[in-house]
Amino acid sequence: MAVAPTDLTLTVAPAQRGRVATYVRRHPTIAIGGGLLALMVAMAIFAPYLGTVDPQALAPAKRLKWPSAEYWFGTDMFGRDVYSRTIYGARVSLAVGISVSLLAIGLGMAIGLVSGFNRWVDAIVMRVMDGLMSIPAILIAIALMALNRASLRNVILAITIAEVPRVTRLVRSVVLTLREQPYVEAAIASGTVSIKILWRHIVPNTMAPVLVQGTFIAASAMITEAILSFIGAGTPPTIPSWGNIMAEGRGLFQLAYYIVLFPGIMLSVTVLAINLLGDGLRDALDPRLARRL
Amino acid sequence: MLAYVVRRILATIPVMVVVAIFVFALLHLSPGDPAAIIAGDSATDTDIARVHAQLGLDRPFYIQFASWAWGLLHGDLGISIFTNLPVMKLIGQRVEPTIALTVSTLIVSVLVAIPLGILAAAKAGTWVDRVVMVFAVLGFSVPVFVLAYILIYVFSIATHLLPVQGYVGPSDGLRPFLSHLVMPSIALGFVYVALIARITRASMLDVLAQDYIRTAQAKGLPNEKVLIGHALRNAAVPIVTIIGIGVALLIGGVVVTETVFAIPGLGRLTVDAILRRDYPIIQGVILIFSAVYVLINLLVDLSYAVLDPRIRY
Numbered sequence: 001m002a003v004a005p006t007d008l009t010l011t012v013a014p015a016q017r018g019r020v021a022t023y024v025r026r027h028p029t030i031a032i033g034g035g036l037l038a039l040m041v042a043m044a045i046f047a048p049y050l051g052t053v054d055p056q057a058l059a060p061a062k063r064l065k066w067p068s069a070e071y072w073f074g075t076d077m078f079g080r081d082v083y084s085r086t087i088y089g090a091r092v093s094l095a096v097g098i099s100v101s102l103l104a105i106g107l108g109m110a111i112g113l114v115s116g117f118n119r120w121v122d123a124i125v126m127r128v129m130d131g132l133m134s135i136p137a138i139l140i141a142i143a144l145m146a147l148n149r150a151s152l153r154n155v156i157l158a159i160t161i162a163e164v165p166r167v168t169r170l171v172r173s174v175v176l177t178l179r180e181q182p183y184v185e186a187a188i189a190s191g192t193v194s195i196k197i198l199w200r201h202i203v204p205n206t207m208a209p210v211l212v213q214g215t216f217i218a219a220s221a222m223i224t225e226a227i228l229s230f231i232g233a234g235t236p237p238t239i240p241s242w243g244n245i246m247a248e249g250r251g252l253f254q255l256a257y258y259i260v261l262f263p264g265i266m267l268s269v270t271v272l273a274i275n276l277l278g279d280g281l282r283d284a285l286d287p288r289l290a291r292r293l
Numbered sequence: 294m295l296a297y298v299v300r301r302i303l304a305t306i307p308v309m310v311v312v313a314i315f316v317f318a319l320l321h322l323s324p325g326d327p328a329a330i331i332a333g334d335s336a337t338d339t340d341i342a343r344v345h346a347q348l349g350l351d352r353p354f355y356i357q358f359a360s361w362a363w364g365l366l367h368g369d370l371g372i373s374i375f376t377n378l379p380v381m382k383l384i385g386q387r388v389e390p391t392i393a394l395t396v397s398t399l400i401v402s403v404l405v406a407i408p409l410g411i412l413a414a415a416k417a418g419t420w421v422d423r424v425v426m427v428f429a430v431l432g433f434s435v436p437v438f439v440l441a442y443i444l445i446y447v448f449s450i451a452t453h454l455l456p457v458q459g460y461v462g463p464s465d466g467l468r469p470f471l472s473h474l475v476m477p478s479i480a481l482g483f484v485y486v487a488l489i490a491r492i493t494r495a496s497m498l499d500v501l502a503q504d505y506i507r508t509a510q511a512k513g514l515p516n517e518k519v520l521i522g523h524a525l526r527n528a529a530v531p532i533v534t535i536i537g538i539g540v541a542l543l544i545g546g547v548v549v550t551e552t553v554f555a556i557p558g559l560g561r562l563t564v565d566a567i568l569r570r571d572y573p574i575i576q577g578v579i580l581i582f583s584a585v586y587v588l589i590n591l592l593v594d595l596s597y598a599v600l601d602p603r604i605r606y
Contacts, residue, residue, distance in 0.1 A: 128311055130311065131308050131311020134308050135312055135579060135583045136542075136544045136586065137545065139578075142548070142567060143316070143575055143579055146566075146570060147319065147327060147572065149330070219434070227437075227545075230549065233567045254450055260442050264436075264438075264443075267439065268436065268439055269434075272430065
């Protein structure tokens, strides 16, 4: 008595896709957020061609110059060009945001799927996740960084570990709801292998909420990276990340606030772009939740 | 009710056990010898051996954990590597500014955010609503230290209205105490206000669509009475939940805020400990913050039964 589950998904999918397209048209936040983000990504990729100089080049004779035609964003206490450092900083921030988002989603999906499908694993994994979630994410990242050498890779790993519990919880809750769906029960009853059920019926349905969550993780990872670098537990000072530039300008704020200002604006705008994109995606993909928020 | 309270309190025990195991295991999660990393790059073999002995790293893992956990249960968080003082004592010395900052931020944020959310929901779709929502999106996007520096520039450097940084205890006069707290609290509370306002609006909109609200309006109750008496009461559970969950934002933000404003609290203690790789302090602070977070969310859970009499456990 196999209800053809594929038929069900087929009838739903085109309608949903059409709705998504209308939603995107109706929600300019996706366009604004996506556009701003694309601009930032382009800036990061083409950093060497945007009138920048070597972001690490020291010029002690030209230190602490205010923004001018020659130095658009001024120079820092070592005479380094703040404009070049800020443009190159986009690479670090975006790399952290994107990597953490992908890694956390990959790991969280894997753990959440298994956990949602196996009661034994679930009991143990969820206790661990509950514990981890009761430690503020930034403190987990700080603790991990304090014991590891400062490097971009370690920053990405530390923030990923801090973000995984939230993805796991989300994926697990979606899996638990889906498991009760008639088409999944039908698939189980007709003897479909678990892996196949997961892959064909569960995973595609977790995509929408996970995608939305992924954008918010990217935004929060970028802020966390900046905070870590700012308090001296992030990327090594040799890498011009926005947090590092701001940390270096910290002591000079009253004298040369522009060193903190420009990377601060860039970070805020990038995070804003990602948040707008995430809000728009959520509105488009999950109208029920969208009405509430 | 009593059974629910007891059950809920007991449920926090496994959570705190996991937290404790994680915080303890952190030391062993790093590749290589933690003692070598703590001792620093220029450490000699004797330095490393000293840290080894101090942290008890030369003993078997389970014995290390057992003795650490035993100390923990007796309020002993270990000895700071750098200062050789008990971590508990160091935390005790630094706790006042952090409590002053977070409690004032929490109270002011809630008092600002909930009316904002109610206003946005009551005027849904108008420019008032849109302003509040734009403010909320900004709140999520401007990192706490960026906002902190903007505030310092506007209120201290440009206009000299408020002190640039520092902390003055309440015993040294209420005015200086408050004037030193204004900017840190705004910077720290911004994202928290955004979060609470957004959920308040969403939750109110849900409730305002209910039939009994229309009934209340139809029988001629004044608008405020409907909003506060009928709607807010029923919208309270998600709002209180987010107030509890959002405390994580405050705890994370405190570390940064105290650094920017040079406030000698637990956040500053943590940052100093990171720079000196003083691991027992970092462990202690994380444990304390997590315990407070768990406790607050326990109170939130318990408040459900009071807020919504329909909830029976």
